[in-house]
Amino acid sequence: MRHLVWFRSDLRVADNPALFEACVNGATVSAIYIDCLEQWQSHGRSAIQRDFLSRHLQALSAELSQLGIDLTLLEVARFSDVPQCLAAWLAKHPHDALYANREIAIDERRRDKAVQAHLKNTPSIHVFNGDCVFNPGSLTTQSGDMYKVFTPFSKTWLAQLRASGFRLLPPPNAQAKPLTPRDIELKGERVSSNHWPCGERAAAQRLAQFCESHLYDYGHARDYPAVAGTSGLSPYLALGVLSPNQCLAAIEQQLGFLPMSRGEQGFAWLNELIWREFYRHLMVAFPQLSMNRAFKPDTEGLQWSQDSGAFQAWCQGQTGYPIVDAAMRCLNATGWMHNRLRMIVASFLTKDLHLSWRQGEDYFMSCLIDGELAANNGGWQWAAGTGADAAPYFRVFNPTTQGERFDGKGEFIRQWLPELADVPTKYIHSPHDWLNQHQPAHQYPAPIVDHKRARLHAIAMFDALKDNSREHLSPHELSAQQQAQAMLKELDQEVI
Ligand SMILES: Cc1cc2nc3c(=O)[nH]c(=O)nc-3n(C[C@H](O)[C@H](O)[C@H](O)COP(=O)(O)OP(=O)(O)OC[C@H]3O[C@@H](n4cnc5c(N)ncnc54)[C@H](O)[C@@H]3O)c2cc1C
Known part of the structure; x- marks a missing residue:
């Protein structure tokens, strides 16, 4: 069996469900990353983040090669080119199964739907949640809707954590003898990100140091910009070099327990991780948020x-x-x-x-x-x-x-x-x-x-927006509502 892992915003070998599952059963595993420079530019992303991404792809290539897994960089202009590019690559390098972690923004979801349609399940596609503690869409109100307010969302999130805990996956075992890593260098404008140490280990170290020295007084110190009172982990979380499960594990390791309510030591930081999840769950339930539409x-x-x-x-x-x-x-x-x-x-x-x-x-x-x-x-x-x-x-x-x-x-x-x-x-x-x-x-x-x-x-x-006597939706509300419904219909049946 040959398994392919498609890395996206999950640039790590530890706690990576797609990589982990691809590596069970003694399959031969290889990996790809598909860079879409024009898409990156049209999403308006920064040159410093592109540099950070490039450095992390190189680091990931080195980590994977230690496990005997080869990481190939494929390059196309836009997401719309991905299905054909992937199909052409797979024609030359046949695989039985494709593994990936889910991405939540609308263009990524459309890309994945197009890939799914193009490949027609050859190879079979397996998708995982590697980005949130709980899969976006899985926490709902009693009537099955996404929460629109943070506090009830966080209560349900914490209840779920109490009930099921969180799942932390180790890095997979080596699949073959170590390989020589490929040199991976992204094209396009870059600004040096060297100020930020690179790699999973650097991220894990920063996480451990933060928990050791700042978790206890985070609730107070986090508000003062002249003080290093926050973790500085956001660049790593954004590219998936670090997972939220790893953050929970570090809190637990430091405190000996997971804080579950306001006022408990460490809760203030955990609460920020729940905000991170809230916005991600919202984005899945309300795809129009990816399209410049106001939530209200x-x-x-x-x-x-x-x-x-x-x-x-x-x-x-x-x-x-x-x-x-x-x-x-x-x-x-x-x-x-x-x-x-x-x-x-x-x-x-x-x-x-x-x-x-x-x-x-x-x-x-x-x-x-x-x-x-x-x-x-x-x-x-x-x-x-x-x-x-x-x-x-x-x-x-x-x-x-x-x-x-x-x-x-x-x-x-x-x-x-x-x-x-x-x-x-x-x-x-x-x-x-x-x-x-x-x-x-x-x-x-x-x-x-x-x-x-x-x-x-x-x-x-x-x-000026208030008009209590209004019986009908304004053109703005109507068009936003129509767009939202059309998007949800379009994304119905998506696999990834
Ligand atoms: C206008 C605005 C724009 C923002 N843009 C981004 C962005 O593009 N990327 C980004 O990661 N964060 C963004 N944030 C959230 C927050 O400011 C950063 O996550 C935080 O400053 C990162 O620093 P840290 O890693 O030291 O955070 P810590 O305080 O140590 O928090 C730990 C982690 O929790 C998450 N987090 C913390 N606060 C928030 C929050 N309010 N909303 C969502 N997640 C949170 C981040 O992943 C962060 O790394 C934005 C906030 C505002 C008000």
Whole structure:
């Protein structure tokens, strides 16, 4: 028997259900990765993440070759080319079965459906959940629907964890003598990701170190960007170099138990992993989320601003609000941003500048090393007030008080805004009067909006959507609903 493993966003040998199952029964196993450069570009993914991906493919090739498994890189332009490419490769390299872990975004699901139709079950296709602790779609309300609110979802998720535990798979046994790994190098624009150590072992080490030193005070420390209080594991989770099951196992190993409720040690971190799952389960149940649609259809009617100058100022960290600017310059320089800052800059873009969350989502994707659709879309729609269990529309972060609370001494701000280095801490969150007085030649911009007025405008934008007397759906709601139904119909019967 010859088994083929198709690697996608699961670049690891440990706890990889597709790889593990392909390797049982003494089959001869080989592996492929299909790179689609144009698709990558059209999904707007970043050059730093592409570099990280390329390095991880090389590392995966080395890991697999130790197990006697050869990893081949196939290259096509777009997902639509995949069925033919795979069929042609399989014609030259016949296999009895194809193993893969499920991907959840709409284009990937369409690609997989096309592959399934093209191959006509030769070889047979076997698909697994390697991306979430519980398979998206498997946790539903009593009426069989996906939860739209996080808390009941997390309760069911925890109940399932109590009932069934989680399944952690070891790396498979070696299938043959070690091979010489192939050199794998992706084409396309890349920005160095060398700051992030590469490989499963590096990810496992970071996970263990985080659990040992930061799990206990995560609930408090996670909010302060100047402190290394979060795990920094998102780039690894996004490419599947690390699995959520491995995170659960590390928590359990550290604490001797799995925390199951708020207030228990370690629960705050586990809760973030449940948020990750929530957004992934939502994406499967509501495929329109992959297509730029708002989760709340009525918010499709929001009148976003078209001010390209304001957008540029936000992108470049030139808004005149120090915490926003420091966060954006950090993102531009490193490809990563702390969660508290992601919430602040997302609120600022949508509720102070009144620019569409779609612009922010795209910009993040083009910069982030951990960019991934479900969490990015979920985070942006949460901040904009258009998403599932989103921040209430009248809750608008005040960028100045957020800075005061979470970067009180201005350490993070000074790290990224050298022009504010001399501003006394007392004035660091509103530095303009001080700068004008003491450094008249300074280059730091004045605030591009007045927060108080901008906040009222944002609330008015949402209020304008309310029309309680309306009996019929608006054109926005109708088209969103129709698109959602069409997609679910289209994806019915999918195997992968
Ligand atoms: C506007 C916005 C955009 C975002 N875009 C992304 C994105 O493209 N990719 C991404 O991985 N995360 C995204 N997040 C979620 C979160 O900011 C990052 O996961 C987190 O900052 C990564 O740092 P960490 O690994 O140190 O996280 P930790 O705090 O250590 O959390 C552990 C893991 O839990 C998951 N996680 C944590 N917070 C969230 C959350 N709010 N939603 C979903 N998963 C979460 C991540 O996988 C993270 O690695 C976004 C959040 C917002 C508000």
